[in-house]
Amino acid sequence: MEFQDILYEKYNDRARITINRPDCMNMFTNRTLHEMITALQSAWTDKEVGAVILTGAGTRAFTIGGTPAETDADALPIEKLPMPSLFTQLLHTIRTIPKPVIAAVNGYAIGGGHVIQVVCDLTIASSSAKFGQVGPKVGTFDAGYGSAYLARIVGEKKAREFWYLCKKYTAEECLQMGLVNAVVEPDKLMEETDKWVDTIVKHSPTALAALKASFNADSASIWGIQSMAGVALGMYFGTDEAKECGKAFAEKRDADVARFR
Structure with missing residues (x-):
């Protein structure tokens, strides 16, 4: 495929x-x-292939999440699915591929971009990287891996802080909370990531596949939550509440959310 x-x-x-869309x-x-x-x-x-590296083009961002886009008339059926459904499939594929997936985070990992690195097996971050969630500010959420699995990594209190406050965290802060595995200077990111992968690909692929399945087993129930959350998110997108949050974010003002309580 091209x-x-x-x-x-x-x-x-x-x-x-x-991900090769550095202009956005x-x-x-x-x-x-x-x-x-x-x-x-x-x-x-x-x-x-013994391992997979995920990264973003340029130095500004790993990825800042998603935006629904009109699909070409000749697009494949899967490309016409609602974005939450496709995103859920991506997360599930990262989790179930029987090979380690390593995120090389080179800038902002925000929103859906942050969730992608959360589900990767390992994360190597540039010292200039920033991590965080924006969902409740812009009229979206991830009530599956992005919250339930995040809590398993950083703890309940910190995970709630991510979502309730929508703050941004430095790579060093994320290293301290166990969200990333290593932090390096920006110009050393791919070099360091390749060093980690050099070690991984020399190890038994069957052992690695079994270990990945074992690590995933304890949190496997989140797949069901993620699927249900994707349906809920697809419905939520069309509400006045979500639209008000998105519009307010674009207009750089506080959303009028009191009327939706």
């Missing part, structure tokens, strides 16, 4: 998927999600 929104490279027993801080659309799923599925069955 990709438009991502770059897919294979080298030294690994695959690297790069790698914000993803339905097409981007479909292409990422397709690339991961290709890596899944490719015996030349």
